[in-house]
Amino acid sequence: MKYLFTILFLSITLFSNGQTVEDDFEGNGTISTWATDESAMNTSFANPYKESINTSNTVLEYKDDGGQYANIFFDTSNTFDLSAYQTFTLKIYVPSASLTQNENNQISLKLQDNTLGEKWTTQTEIIKPIILDQWQTIAFDFKNDTFLKYNENSADPINRKDFNRVLIQINGEDNNAKVTAYIDDFLYDGTITDSNNNGEDPVFDNLVWSDEFNGTGPIDNSKWFQQTRPIINGQSWANGEIQHYTDSNTNSFMVNGSLKIVAKKETYNSYGVTKQYTSARLNSKFAFTYGKIEIRAKMPFGVGTFPALWMLGQNITETGGYWAATHGTTGWPDCGEIDIIEHWGNNQDFVQSAMHNRSSFGGTVNKGGRKINNASTEFHIYTLDWNSNKMTFSVDGIVHYVYNPEDKNIQNWPYNAPQYLLFNVAILPNIASNFTESAMEIDYVRVYQESVASVSDINNLLDIKLFPNPVNDKLNIQFSSDLGKIKGTIYSLTGQKIQTFVQNSSKKTIETSKLSKGIYFLKLESEKETSTHKIVKK
Structure with a gap:
């Protein structure tokens, strides 16, 4: 085979x-x-x-x-x-x-x-x-x-x-x-030292998913799901929001090369509840682990507007979300939430990034933000760089927050599993009485991950022995001579990075007991040479 x-x-x-x-x-x-x-x-x-x-x-x-x-x-x-x-x-x-x-x-x-x-x-x-x-x-x-x-x-x-x-x-x-x-x-x-445990940051330079919003009219439903069902039937959304989210083309649509999510003052009945405001909340039909997310956007105007560009764990059990029926196993905040950017209309030129998880949720302390000029009249590029070690948030290339808990565990780092994107504009109870409508405008969203290349393009380190292979709990790597510092990376069959290590001797033993059964690949890199080896986990 x-x-x-x-x-x-x-x-x-x-x-x-x-x-x-x-x-x-x-x-x-x-x-x-x-x-x-x-x-x-x-x-x-x-x-x-x-x-x-x-x-x-x-x-x-x-x-x-x-x-x-x-x-x-x-x-x-x-x-x-x-x-x-x-x-x-x-x-x-x-x-x-x-x-x-x-x-x-x-x-x-x-x-x-x-x-x-x-x-x-x-x-x-x-x-x-x-x-x-x-x-x-x-x-x-x-x-x-x-x-x-x-x-x-x-x-x-x-x-x-x-x-x-x-x-x-x-x-x-x-x-x-x-x-x-x-x-x-x-x-x-x-x-x-470099910014992860093994002396490197991954380079996310391969575009794997995007929407340039170049059409006119309805959003691309192959990429987006319009989430409309309230989290709790008959009540408001979380955070005390007072709008209904709809799938109407007047609340989310493409025009002039951008996506508009429009919050409007209008009477709307849904699920037996009448509210005075409508908006849209989009879920991406794409979920991923690690990468660089780049979003060029303009915020809406108005006291009481609460837009967000954010992410949730694909495993969330949220009622009405796109992924809940097929992947929902975990409630909030244990699924992990990543707020790439939030904005409040009563603090017009301030933007904030935040992390919600079991260690800090609701009134989280895991946040950082800064003032920018013309948040609602000019496009700005909001970026999250997410790897296995940290989250780095920036606006227009200037970093304003880094989330990097030293002791990562299930309480503070549920971020080693797929997340999906959400775009929405909420309405808060302090909405101005003269508010009629305002839009968040998104020029593009792009997701980058590490570049891919064929194994046939990789050179070989000579005289490497792996044993036992197939392996159960521990894999031994034996080199015929001292090659100096060697970086090792284990990948899944689909190319996801599973584990990394660095060793400086002619023999290395790595723990494999937590790997699921299947095929993996071990990439070994010295200063001058590289080789890739198949591992079978029993």
Whole structure:
């Protein structure tokens, strides 16, 4: 019998021990997530003071135009290990002509945990004085310098391993003073490990499912299911929502190259209940595990509107959902919910991502968001990157939340099983009295997973022995010689990644007792060679 199969390729180098954290603002840095709060920033600004210790062409310009808590920050793909390396350095120039009040001339560097909803609550901070009108190098040493802790019960920074955000603030906070600063040559003296347990992130570059919404009229019912049945007959939907969801073409339709989900004020009777508002809730007829989800969308207007682009476990037992009849085994929140983006009409330019599961649901603490410009008048790209180790949420390429529980279990990580997409606009009881209708507009939705390639394209590592094969509980891998660091990945017959490991000796034993009976493939990769082997699980 012949087995046809595909193996997922990874394009990230496997053998780097860590990644530097640096930026010279000349295009040579490793920091790609610079962002701002209540300030303006330009990461490629022509250096206005090419002198003394800094003659580089471009720098970061930081402009605090009076924001009470103005700052700039960036997030890292994994946390800093401050027990080994503790020092951050940068160059800074503050022109005295840019100051408007008599604030302390200082710079603060704060370390935060970006997975928290209120990220400052466990932060640690070092404040250093600065001299005006000259370039200077400032070092922040979290072992030897005096540091401040927002929460005095927090451990000292060298004993912390949860910091993954660096925040910079000029001339303090809780004031409306203005200041302009120029920053260059940011550097951390250590490295951070890659962002999953085996030193790599998968590259999701293969488009596996999408809807470009290029038609006109009804939605594509081969891709979408219009969910209309209330969760509890005779009552409102969850969250106190007061609309009926319909399958009417006036509530969800395609026009001018986009999908519109329209919430309307109109009397509508369904399942014996009359309500004064209608909208639509779409379920994708596609479910998947791991990948990058990219959605280009505009939010609706109006106090009381509550749109969401989100996901639920395919195994949810929700009444009226597309998958419940065929896959429903698990209730909410144990099925897992992923809110790619939520928006509220009474906070027009704020968007939020959140996670709901047994460890935190309802009023979840697993959330993060940020303000964006023109959420309801311009398209923005909302992205979730979901792998076996973490969830990374971003808007227009800027990360605002990472969910990565250190000890993953069924309570906090039911996210190793298929999920499906939901798009909807809800109406909340505080809807404005003059509301008539408003739409969420979606230009496209795209789902990417890892690229595929034929096994015939793969080179071979020589002299590999697997035993016993067929295997029951433990599989031994024997190499004829020491090939250095070897990365191993087990895939299912359909190409789903099941298990990964790294080994540095000529023999490796892996646990296979939890694998179901069937055919699997083991991909082994050294620095120069690759081989793939069939495993039969008894």
